[in-house]
Amino acid sequence: MNVIFDFDNTLLPEESTVEVLKIALSQKPNGHETMRYLAEIAPRAFAGRATWQEKLIMLRTAMFVSKQTIEQYVASRVDALDPVLKETFRSLNDRGVKLHVISGGYTEWIAPLLDAWEVQYEQLTANRFIWLGNRVLSIRPSPLLSSKGKVQVIEQWKRQNRTTGKFIIVGDGSADQDTLRYHASDAFVSAEYFQNNQLPSMEQMRRAATPAEVRQHIDHFLTQLSPAT
Numbered sequence: 001m002n003v004i005f006d007f008d009n010t011l012l013p014e015e016s017t018v019e020v021l022k023i024a025l026s027q028k029p030n031g032h033e034t035m036r037y038l039a040e041i042a043p044r045a046f047a048g049r050a051t052w053q054e055k056l057i058m059l060r061t062a063m064f065v066s067k068q069t070i071e072q073y074v075a076s077r078v079d080a081l082d083p084v085l086k087e088t089f090r091s092l093n094d095r096g097v098k099l100h101v102i103s104g105g106y107t108e109w110i111a112p113l114l115d116a117w118e119v120q121y122e123q124l125t126a127n128r129f130i131w132l133g134n135r136v137l138s139i140r141p142s143p144l145l146s147s148k149g150k151v152q153v154i155e156q157w158k159r160q161n162r163t164t165g166k167f168i169i170v171g172d173g174s175a176d177q178d179t180l181r182y183h184a185s186d187a188f189v190s191a192e193y194f195q196n197n198q199l200p201s202m203e204q205m206r207r208a209a210t211p212a213e214v215r216q217h218i219d220h221f222l223t224q225l226s227p228a229t
Helices: 016-025 031-046 052-062 067-077 083-094 107-116 149-159 174-181 211-225
Strands: 002-005 098-106 123-127 129-132 135-139 167-171 187-191 205-208
Touching: 016 031, 016 052, 016 067, 016 098, 016 107, 031 052, 052 135, 067 107, 083 098, 083 211, 098 107, 098 149, 107 123, 149 174, 167 174, 167 211, 174 187, 187 211, 205 211
Parallel strands: 002 098, 002 167, 098 123, 167 187, 187 205
Antiparallel strands: 129 135
């Protein structure tokens, strides 16, 4: 059995990319003005629905990110994981459930944060930067830059036999729900405690108004989807 977690607004109450860009822009001329515009276009960009002009702006802004920017962000979030979510990870590991993370955020800060939180996971798939020395040069091509990216990632895992069994996904957005809609996952826990995107109801979907409800709903689906039932 597999449980996949989103990162932004599921494990942390924010869009991590926006927060990293805030740090990067904080010392730049007109940085606050740029950040206000990015905050407007970011939701479309993260859902894979931004125009090419908006994507270009995001790329140009990403080039202000340095390794020190990321280190500063990671250090500020080391203690930010809700203890209930941390206990959920530990419990699922103890039960032999395979844990994965798929995120439209970036591996450069997600991986060290998961390590700092002592989250044991099988696979992490997220966007990545191309670096030129200490600074970002560009963004690596990734299916997660499209609206159905998470669907494509899970389908690729299945084709490559990287993991087998049923999939439960926990996330806050339409990209997470799409994995259920297009049959890449078998159940969806809608994380609505940091923000509520008012996703439409579906069969095999449960809503979590608190981190504690995430664990309750995962337990429900684990029992329901178990081959023994």
